[in-house]
Amino acid sequence: MQMSKKTSIGGQALLEGIMMRGPEKTAMAVRNVNTQEIIIEEFPTKGKDRAKFFKLPFIRGIFNMVDSLSFGYKCLMRSADLSGIEEQEAAKEAEKKAAKGKKVKEGPTWFDTMFEKLMMPIATVLAVVLAVGLFVYLPMQLWKWMTASAPAVAGNYYLRACFEGILRIIVFVLYVYLTALIPDIKRTYMFHGAEHKTIFCYEAGLPLTVENVRKQPRLHPRCGTSFLILMLIVGIIVSIFIRVDNLVLRSALKLLTFPIVVGCGYELIKFAGRHDNIVTRVISAPGKALQKITTKEPDDDMIECAIKAMELVIPDDGSDAW
Numbered sequence: 335m336q337m338s339k340k341t342s343i344g345g346q347a348l349l350e351g352i353m354m355r356g357p358e359k360t361a362m363a364v365r366n367v368n369t370q371e372i373i374i375e376e377f378p379t380k381g382k383d384r385a386k387f388f389k390l391p392f393i394r395g396i397f398n399m400v401d402s403l404s405f406g407y408k409c410l411m412r413s414a415d416l417s418g419i420e421e422q423e424a425a426k427e428a429e430k431k432a433a434k435g436k437k438v439k440e441g442p443t444w445f446d447t448m449f450e451k452l453m454m455p456i457a458t459v460l461a462v463v464l465a466v467g468l469f470v471y472l473p474m475q476l477w478k479w480m481t482a483s484a485p486a487v488a489g490n491y492y493l494r495a496c497f498e499g500i501l502r503i504i505v506f507v508l509y510v511y512l513t514a515l516i517p518d519i520k521r522t523y524m525f526h527g528a529e530h531k532t533i534f535c536y537e538a539g540l541p542l543t544v545e546n547v548r549k550q551p552r553l554h555p556r557c558g559t560s561f562l563i564l565m566l567i568v569g570i571i572v573s574i575f576i577r578v579d580n581l582v583l584r585s586a587l588k589l590l591t592f593p594i595v596v597g598c599g600y601e602l603i604k605f606a607g608r609h610d611n612i613v614t615r616v617i618s619a620p621g622k623a624l625q626k627i628t629t630k631e632p633d634d635d636m637i638e639c640a641i642k643a644m645e646l647v648i649p650d651d652g653s654d655a656w
Contacts, residue, residue: 338539340608340656343647344556345533345640346406347525348413349518352640353406354529355379356647357654362409363643364416365635372642373416379647380405395600396593402558468505470585473498478581491577499570506566507624510559514627525639527552528632530625532640536648542641544634552629553622555614556607559629560621565599567620572598608656 345354351364351372362375381401388397414420477497481488488494513519534550535542554560572591578584603621606614632640648654 339537341533341537341654342656343533343536343644343654345529345643346402346409346558347522347529348410349419349522350417350525350639351413352525352529352532352636352643353409353413354532354640354643354647356649358649359647360405361643361646362413362416363639363646364413365639366416366418367422368418372639374642374646375412375416376646391601392594392597395597398600399596466585466589469502470588471581472505473501474581474584476501488579492574495570495573495576498573499566502569503563503566506562507627510624510627514630520630523628524630524632525636527629528636528640530554530557530629531632531637532644536644542644544637544641547637547641548634552631553625555618555622556603557621557625557628559625560606560618561599561603563620563624564602564617565595568598568602569595 343354343356345352348362348364350367351362353360353362356379358379360377360379362373364373364375365371366373381398384397388394477494478488514523528547530552531547531550532542533554535547538550540546569588572595573588576584576587576591578587602617606617
């Protein structure tokens with residue numbers, strides 16, 4: 335009889351691969367699109383030696399989120415190099431130019447390299463500005479326009495918090511849905527499904543084989559997607575207490591209370607991951623519904639990548655058990 339368990343091991347879908355993060359080690363398994371070889375990279379997991387203060391409930395969520403975003407971004411960029419996608423696209427472009435009789439560049443110029451380095455921080459800043467505009471400023475501005483002729487409604491902070499929060503959720507879900515239509519993003523969502531299925535297989539106590547992993551569900555309660563949607567819901571509750579009408583000041587206060595939202599969302603997702611009852615099923619329901627978009631059924635090659643990464647981070651001493 336196989337013994338089931340809960341694990342603290344988590345992961346992230348990459349470009350043509352998977353990153354798995356255990357208590358001691360982190361591993362990336364990326365399939366090169368040109369050679370079909372699975373390339374493995376391993377790192378020690380950071381953060382386990384943090385001071386006790388950073389591991390306190392509601393505090394740990396903030397630092398874990400910052401760490402996950404930072405490290406996840408680095409892994410994503412690294413997977414772009416390992417996957418060989420850029421080389422494949424460059425080769426296709428060279429073939430097109432050669433067919434048209436145009437001169438083919440042998441490699442990137444100094445200008446190309448500098449432009450690529452500059453574009454990344456610029457794109458990051460623009461993404462942050464766009465996120466603040468869409469998720470913070472836009473809902474408040476729409477509320478102001480809609481209630482301009484109804485002062486009694488404008489002063490109802492409960493209704494305002496619900497309106498702004500629900501609009502944020504709609505914008506977020508629409509964004510996720512539209513990105514899922516992009517072929518490259520859809521493939522990443524398939525790797526996301528492979529990650530979840532592999533973790534489920536391990537938690538079920540089954541051998542990590544492609545056949546066993548394929549049978550597992552792809553909607554996991556302890557997913558980053560669930561965390562994001564929970565943060566948006568918690569944000570509605572926190573917004574009720576922000577009783578300021580000035581848009582700039584209200585935006586600033588929302589940004590200042592963001593750590594509270596993150597901390598609460600993190601504790602809820604941990605609680606839902608540890609337990610299985612009516613309360614946790616209710617907590618997990620919105621995130622699982624959204625995972626129907628952010629996870630897709632993977633193919634066997636994707637599952638193989640997830641298994642490779644998972645096997646490398648499972649600790650011998652069982653320290654990943656919850």
